[in-house]
Amino acid sequence: MRLLIVNPNSTQDMTDRIGAEARGYLPEGIELILRTNLSGPPSIQGAIDGDMALPGTLSLLLETQFDAAIVGCFDDTGLAEAAASLSKPVIGLGEAAARAANEAAGQFAILTTSELSVPVIAKNMETYGLLTKLNCVRASQIDVLDFETDRAAASNNLTQAAKNLLIEAPDIRTIVLGCAGMGGLAEEMASALNIDVIDPIKASVNMAIKRCEARTPSKASSS
DSSP: OEEEEEESSSOHHHHHHHHHHHHTTOOTTOEEEEEEOTTSOSSOOSHHHHHHHHHHHHHHHHHSOOSEEEEOSTTOTTHHHHHHHOSSOEEEHHHHHHHHHHTSSSEEEEEESOTTHHHHHHHHHHHHTOOSSEEEEEEOOOOTTHHHHSHHHHHHHHHHHHHHHHHHOTTEEEEEEOSGGGTTOHHHHHHHHTSEEEOHHHHHHHHHHHHHHHHSOOHHHHO
């Protein structure tokens, strides 16, 4: 299986981090291919950045050979357009993580970066039919690239934002990390918050593998 991850923004360090996190969830025998949209903005925070990133993201998805692909942005930049053009599974971080949270008990919340991303993510959740258990989409007011330039401080600020959210909305049972740059922080945050925390990279890798396997005939059925 060839798994492609396309980072819609142009920050190579983020691509490398996403790839490193994804490798930790991959079983043996899966080839991981990483691509960075060098024509995109340095980060994607809201609809304008998403529109800028769309052409390059689609080009990378269309020109690369893969069995399943992941769009490495929680805004799911280009996901709908890719699904309309490709027959192979293309997974968005946002959809995968939210569907994982939706399967858990109780309400979930998405904790993202900028206020600009909130309406994009909220609209996506409506499109995916995931509003019933969604408590809110909340901006942490942390810049996407802070998770690359000062990860420790960004992680601490994110945990504090989650604590504040849980005080305001104690019915929340699961928090979804709403940015690719937050990948790898779920376990530490879950321990600090005593609540389930969904890692979008882990969720998207799991969904990509499942969808790819569902398309592959078993030996029994092909014999």
